[in-house]
Amino acid sequence: EIVLTQSPGTLSLSPGERATLSCRASQSVRSSYLAWYQQKPGQAPRLVIYGASSRATGIPDRFSGSGSGTDFTLTITRLEPEDFAVYYCQQYGSSPFTFGPGTKVDIK
Amino acid sequence: EVQLLESGGGLVQPGGSLRLSCAASGFTFSSYAMSWVRQPPGKGLEWVSAISGSGGSTYYADSVKGRFTISRDKSKNTLYLQMNSLRAEDTAVYYCAKHRIVVGDAFDIWGQGTMVTVSS
Numbered sequence: 230e231i232v233l234t235q236s237p238g239t240l241s242l243s244p245g246e247r248a249t250l251s252c253r254a255s256q257s258v259r260s261s262y263l264a265w266y267q268q269k270p271g272q273a274p275r276l277v278i279y280g281a282s283s284r285a286t287g288i289p290d291r292f293s294g295s296g297s298g299t300d301f302t303l304t305i306t307r308l309e310p311e312d313f314a315v316y317y318c319q320q321y322g323s324s325p326f327t328f329g330p331g332t333k334v335d336i337k
Numbered sequence: 338e339v340q341l342l343e344s345g346g347g348l349v350q351p352g353g354s355l356r357l358s359c360a361a362s363g364f365t366f367s368s369y370a371m372s373w374v375r376q377p378p379g380k381g382l383e384w385v386s387a388i389s390g391s392g393g394s395t396y397y398a399d400s401v402k403g404r405f406t407i408s409r410d411k412s413k414n415t416l417y418l419q420m421n422s423l424r425a426e427d428t429a430v431y432y433c434a435k436h437r438i439v440v441g442d443a444f445d446i447w448g449q450g451t452m453v454t455v456s457s
Contacts, residue, residue, distance in 0.1 A: 230399075264443035266382075273432055273450055274374075274382065279443035286445070317382055321441055324396040326372070328382040 231256055231320050233329035241337040248305040250332045252318035257298045259322030265294055265303045268331075269314045277316070278303060308334070339363035339446050341433050346451030353423050353455070359416040359433030359448055366414040367391070370436035372444060373407060373418045375429035375453075385431070386418065387440050394440065401427075423455045 232255040242248055252263070261281035266274040276285040278294035281301055291306045305312055313336050318329040345357040357373070372387040386407040387396040395407050406419040416433050430452050434444035 262441060262443075266444075268382075273447035274444075275447070276443055276445045279437065279445075285443075319382075319384075319443070321443055324387070324440075325398045326384040326387065326396075328374075328384060331381050 230325055231258065231323065231327055233318055233320060233327055235316075235318060235329040235332045237332060238330075239333045239335060241335055242308055243337045244308050244310055246308050248303075248308055248312070248334055250303040250316055250334070252296075252301040252303070252329050254299045254301075254320060258301075258320045261297050262320060262322030263294075263296070263301050264319045264321060266317045266319065267312075267314045268317065274317065305334075310336075339435070341435065341446055341448035343431065343433050343448045343451040346431065346453045348454045348456065349423055350457050351424060351455055354419070354421045355423065355453060357418040357420065357431055357433075357451060357453070359418075361414045361416065361435070364435070364446075366409075367411045369438060370440040370442065371407075371409065371416045372434045372436065373416075374432045374434055374444070374447075375427075376432070376450075377426075377429045383429075387436070388416070389440050396440065420453070423453075425455050427453060428455050429453060 263281045265278040268274040282294045342360045373385040404422045430450040432450045433448045435446040436442040
C-alpha cells in the first residue's frame with residue numbers, strides 16, 4: 230500500500246498570498262497518477278488536479294500541480310476567499326487508492 | 338447535468354447490515370468506473386471500493402474486504418455497496434464517486450454523501 234504524507238498540516242495565509250502544499254508518497258506513484266481534491270465544510274470533495282499537473286474542468290489557472298515519483302506539489306498562486314479549504318492528495322495508480330491526511334488552508 | 342445521489346444510510350447496530358445505493362444521471366453509466374469513499378466525522382477521506390465500468394473487476398480496501406461488496410446495475414444506472422458485519426469504525430459519510438474513465442483514474446464527480454452510523 231502506498232502511504233501519502235501531506236505537509237504542512239495547516240497553512241495559515243491571507244487572501245492574495247501564495248500557497249504551496251506538499252504530498253510525499255512512500256513509494257513511486259505509477260505514471261504520476263496523483264490527484265488533488267478540495268473539500269469545504271459540509272461539502273463533497275471536488276477534483277482540482279489529476280495526472281499530477283492537469284487542471285480539472287472549471288478549475289481556475291491559479292491552481293497548478295507539479296511533481297513525479299514520490300514528491301508532488303499543489304500551488305495556488307494568489308489565494309481567493311473561496312480557496313480556503315482542506316486539500317487532499319490521492320494516488321490512483323495502484324489499489325488501494327490511498328488519500329493523504331489533508332492540508333487545511335485557513336485564513337490568517 | 339452529471340449527478341450522483343446516494344441513499345440508504347442510517348443507524349445500524351454492530352454486526353448488522355446495510356445496503357447503500359448511488360443513482361447516476363447525466364452520463365453513460367456503464368462506460369465509467371465507480372468508487373465508494375468514506376469519511377469518518379471530523380476525519381479524512383478513505384477509499385473503500387471500486388468497480389470497473391463493465392462490473393467485471395472489483396477492488397477493496399483491506400479494512401472492508403470480505404465484509405463489503407460493490408456492484409452495479411446497468412439497467413437502473415445505480416451503484417451499490419452491500420455492507421455486512423458492520424463495526425463502530427465503519428461510521429462515516431459514504432460518498433460515491435465517478436472515475437474520469439477507468440478504474441485507474443481520478444474521481445471527477447462526487448455525490449453529496451450518505452451518513453452511516455454503527456452504534457448500539
